[in-house]
Amino acid sequence: MRTTESTTGGLADDRPLLGRTSTAERVADILRTRIAEGYFPPGERLSEDAIGKALGVSRNTLREAFRLLTHERLLVHQLNRGVFVRILAIEDVEDIYRIRRLVECAVVRGLGAPPFPLDGLDKAVGDGERAAGGQEWAGVSTANIHFHRELVALAASPRTDELMRGVLAELRLAFHVVADPRRLHEPYLIRNRQILERLRAGDGAGAEQLLAAYLDDSRGQLVEVYARHIEAGTRGT
Template identity: 75%
Template sequence: MGSTGSGSGGLADDRALLGRTSTAERVADILRTRIAEGFFPPGTRLSEDSIGGALGVSRNTLREAFRLLTHERLLVHELNRGVFVRVLAVEDVVDIYRTRRLVERAVVHDLGEPPFRLEGLVRAVTGGERDAREGNWAGVSTANIHFHRELVALAGSARMDELMRGVLAELRLVFHLVDDPRALHEPYLMRNREILDALDAGERVKAERLLVEYLDDSRDQLVRVYTRVREDGPGTATG
């Protein structure tokens, strides 16, 4: 369920991103991205010494970044043990999908009149299809996340974008514990394409219906898979 080691996950390569105006928010942004990409899997203990040294930031700055990510439910502080990447419960998965259904459905429902600005969705769909042809299922997972972020971005709301960034980052914590990403993500490549095609044709009502069915099916599948992972441990969930 993830290493309890204290590796820095290649963070030294990100040190240049901090520049001379380093802040806890920027450190948190780097760590959030690394967690989403799986460099720090669920259950991993985050070492202040190794991460602070890799990024060249003070202990106080790093602790503030940890606090921000704990507030976002990506990290958890355990008394006398340290800070760990959070391992979600099955109930968290259900709640994540409840939030996604409310937000994503509302975005599509309120789109207004076509044509819609679909460039971001097109890039996400074609990128996921390309990664699938290459057998890059981690890439397919990332492209799928991008698809839903771009879908929410159609609302033009910075607040909604920020909300979904956190929700989808939590979802990645679940994905990282599933051993067969192909079985998890492949069925939704075509469904992403169908939603895109409906929006491109100006069929907002159809796109909304497809999206709701998509999210409900995805929730049910992921709950089944994740329940087996939590009960039996990684290496058992393949469908």
């Protein structure tokens, strides 16, 4: 009869992987956040030497982090060329919004009885309005991403949070093709505020209705921008 000792004895050989894996996951978290906040635009090649030196991690650790983010579709590996931030297609944008509508609306629908914990949403709305006041449209974009992340966090579900971290980071890749970020982001400042106020009033159904229309309008606008971007690129080739 096998004992626990006999079946786990070989695990000691894997002990070094624990530190490396956890470090790789932390590195992936950092890079994911940087992608979500727009520091690495689509098509940019990520330098192993520069990033490894900046973070003080080994090449193997960094490659494991790249592998994790490739699995999340944020990066792509091109043979003999390196690792690049992924460039989305129109179908990717449509799928991102399909997932967002399913998840975000379900979160609001399932909130239960008020009051809701709205401090994170309130801060994200305020950050966006202040950034707009300073004409900092990249900051408005970042605050908008934070608004939706905080909205999903209302579900108090680590799995949902993890799913949406990757989805919202992918969404930020789509924003990079927008030539006029003010036109894209400014109309949604007031809509974020309206959703927040509906939730503050305890009107989850009203907030969900506003959110669904918001996501449908945003999807249509971004898909249209993407189509024009691709058409312009085709004419230029």
